[in-house]
Amino acid sequence: MTFEHSVLIRATPEQLFKLTQDYKRRLEWDCFLKEACLLDGATESGIGVRALCVARNGLAMETEYVSFNPPDVTAVRMTRGPKFIGSFAGSWRFHEEAPRQTRVSFRYHVKACPRWLTPALTPILAWVFSRDTAKRLAALKEFVEQQEQPKT
Secondary structure, eight states: OEEEEEEEESSOHHHHHHHHTOTTTHHHHOTTEEEEEEOTTOOSOOTTOEEEEEETTSOEEEEEEEEEETTTEEEEEEEEOOTTEEEEEEEEEEEEEETTEEEEEEEEEEEESSGGGHHHHHHHHHHHHHHHHHHHHHHHHHHHHHHHSOOO
16 A cells, blocks of 8 residues: 655755755654664665664664665665565655755555455554654654744
8 A cells, every 4th residue: 555745844855855864863853763773884875775763662664775866766665574564665755846845755655464464454554654654744844944943
């Protein structure tokens, strides 16, 4: 099951791409995660780089970058995750709609397993991921736009 959410953020695609793919800064804005790191000694995101993300509920997922085209799009696929997730892939897209106005879109595909549970469990997984994705985008927007506010 595939779903997509997007939000318009007052920033450039370059700024947003850099922030969202910087695992040293990920927890500054990502309200869904309690841990995020690159694996195998990687210091920057890129094609073939693997990452580990652990949700606040304790579920962990390893992903691998399959696309990395700054500042427009990046995509990952799950290489290891919870047993009830058969497959997961996601992309981030950054499209400047006006000067310093960027549409950030998350598009995810998730499928449950085992196969006999897929028809019942996949819509539930998609609903949970969709809800959390909308919250993450709102948190990203708030974080970025708060950074812009003049300090008094």
